[in-house]
Amino acid sequence: MQINRLFEIVHILLNKKMTTAKELAHRFEVSVRTIYRDIDILSSAGIPVYAIQGKGGGISLLDDYVLNKSVLSEDEQNEILFALQSLGLAQNPETDRVLSKLSSLFNKNKTSWIEVDLSPWGSNKHKTSEFTILKNAILNHQIIEFTYFNSSGARSTRRVEPLKLIFKVNAWYLQGFCLGKNEYRTFKSSRMSNIDITQDFFTDRTLEEPLTDHKDEDSQKWIDMRLQIAPQGAYRVFDEFKEKEITRNQDGSYTVTTSLPESKWLFHYLLSFGTDIEILAPQNIREIIQGKLEEMVRKHKKLK
Incomplete structure (x- = not known):
């Protein structure tokens, strides 16, 4: 380049x-x-x-x-180096080389004061490799093919013109034009597998509306809920809900008023709180959780 x-x-x-x-x-x-x-x-x-x-x-x-005195201020140098260090999450050798060169040009010896890694703890290099594949496909305007599982678990093979990577609410998403559906879609990267860059190239399309407002592969109905979470669940309350949704009760428990997506994920999520949670509303979700718990009890009773 x-x-x-x-x-x-x-x-x-x-x-x-x-x-x-x-x-x-x-x-x-x-x-x-x-x-x-x-x-x-x-x-x-x-x-x-x-x-x-x-x-x-x-x-x-x-x-x-001296480059740093003639072209860029001290703050501008630091901003450039920080941006390059942020790109380290892709583990791209080219980024490391450019960072090394610019550090030398700016006479900056200390460039390891921060590390930006947006991948989950314990994740392997395979996910980082997928990020690099997607990034290269976007920059080179190459069509990609991959297997995708939607929120209901339905499996499909997609052929997509990739346009943008987005990090939102602790997850990566790919936005692009799905050739099979013939419209713009958003895909959650954790549900993508067998990603392959084809040798087919594409030219950018003209968006008729902002892509971020377009149809999401995971778009679905949201349910208004009221939850009560025990004091020992406080660490999750403040990690996973907005402050305005949380009310602290006199007994140390928390009442959370929020909206959650209607899907199989919802029940797994609620059950992950164990005995620390009580669903106050809506009643139908409370009854479904009760039914699932009764089913779990039946499955785990000792055989006589």
Whole structure:
């Protein structure tokens, strides 16, 4: 990529008094003419690079040139480095190389003060690899194919033009144009498997409406609920519900008024609280939970 080549040219010139266009062309496997175009771009960007013709000549920077003082402020340097460190969640070797080069250019030795990793604790490298696959497919405008399980557990094979990755409410989502459904859809990444980048390319479509407001693969009915959670469940109350939904009772328990999606997931979620939860409303959900608990008791009774 040209931007990476430009950064590396400046990096070389900062660490080497002079080089030649031929040497740079050989290093980057491009033509000498391309190198001279790069030099023109750097010059127009305010970087004092110049070429000396003839024997003993070459390409160099003005003496005592320091990139960080001439182009970017201290805060801007830190913002750029932080952004690159944030991209570390994709474990892309290219990101590490650019971070290393810019750290050297900015004379910043300490770049490990923060680590951004949005994957769940205990997740393996396979999920990170899937993130990189999706990112590359979006940037290269390549159609992807994958297996998808919706919230009801229905399995389907999808062929999609990927457009955007979104991190929302502790989960990654892919937004794109589903060729099978012939419309824009949103897919939860944890329900995607066997992701494959095809050799078919696509051009961006014109969105008739904001994609974030379009149909979601997991769109469904939401249920207004009122829950009572015991004091020992406080850690989950404040992790999983909004503050405005929570009321602390005199006995130390919590009443939560919220909306949750109507699906099989809902019952698994409520049961995950064990004896710390009581469903106060609606009555039909309370009765369904009661029925499931009775079924669990029957299955776990000892055989006589």
